[in-house]
Amino acid sequence: MFKKYSLQLLNICKKKPISLEVFADSFNQMLKQANIINSWGKNVYVKIPVVNSKGLFTGKVINKLSKNKVKLNITAVYTVSQVRKIVKNINKKSKTIISIFAGRMGDVGKDPLPIIKESVKITKKFKNIKILWASTREPYNYIQAKECGCSIITMPPNIIEKIEKFGKTYKELTVDTVKKFLKDSKESNFRI
Numbered sequence: 001m002f003k004k005y006s007l008q009l010l011n012i013c014k015k016k017p018i019s020l021e022v023f024a025d026s027f028n029q030m031l032k033q034a035n036i037i038n039s040w041g042k043n044v045y046v047k048i049p050v051v052n053s054k055g056l057f058t059g060k061v062i063n064k065l066s067k068n069k070v071k072l073n074i075t076a077v078y079t080v081s082q083v084r085k086i087v088k089n090i091n092k093k094s095k096t097i098i099s100i101f102a103g104r105m106g107d108v109g110k111d112p113l114p115i116i117k118e119s120v121k122i123t124k125k126f127k128n129i130k131i132l133w134a135s136t137r138e139p140y141n142y143i144q145a146k147e148c149g150c151s152i153i154t155m156p157p158n159i160i161e162k163i164e165k166f167g168k169t170y171k172e173l174t175v176d177t178v179k180k181f182l183k184d185s186k187e188s189n190f191r192i
Helices: 001-013 027-038 059-066 080-088 102-109 111-122 138-146 155-165 170-188
Strands: 018-021 046-050 074-079 098-099 129-133
Touching: 001 018, 018 074, 018 102, 027 046, 027 059, 046 059, 059 074, 059 080, 074 080, 080 098, 080 111, 102 138, 102 170, 111 129, 111 138, 129 138, 138 155
Parallel strands: 018 046, 046 074, 074 098, 098 129
Antiparallel strands: none
16 A cells, blocks of 8 residues: 555656655664665655664664665654764765754754754765755744755645745734734624
């Protein structure tokens, strides 16, 4: 089922990178699944979590796949320490995306900006390593990612639609907001 779905995606998107994730938790199974997924297309990046469910760093998996020139997307990354460990375990000539879950950090009250900035700094000298801003929560994250030097940002359609509104003046925002208040008050049928 996953293979069929993935192949349909790859048939539609033949040139852009597509990340497809392994489902395994053991390192041996991750390697096996990664090699199968990698065989599905030249634009496939195999998503490997930075740790398994036991919290064990997947460095051996990353190292082996990277040495075999499998394009990787290391996912569920939250710390600069994890980024450093990933960089130590990859073939610098192999294409790698490091997905830092900025939105999920923000969800629990942590500021992702210092981690993203430092990660971009660490990987800047390697042309094949890209930092990805993952789990976007609001349109302003697009600007933040750009200012941090992120190469890639993933975002849902509702966020992309809001980005189209960028450039409104404060006056336009004020009038739009007041119009919305007026509409809401009329629809509520409340009276004073």
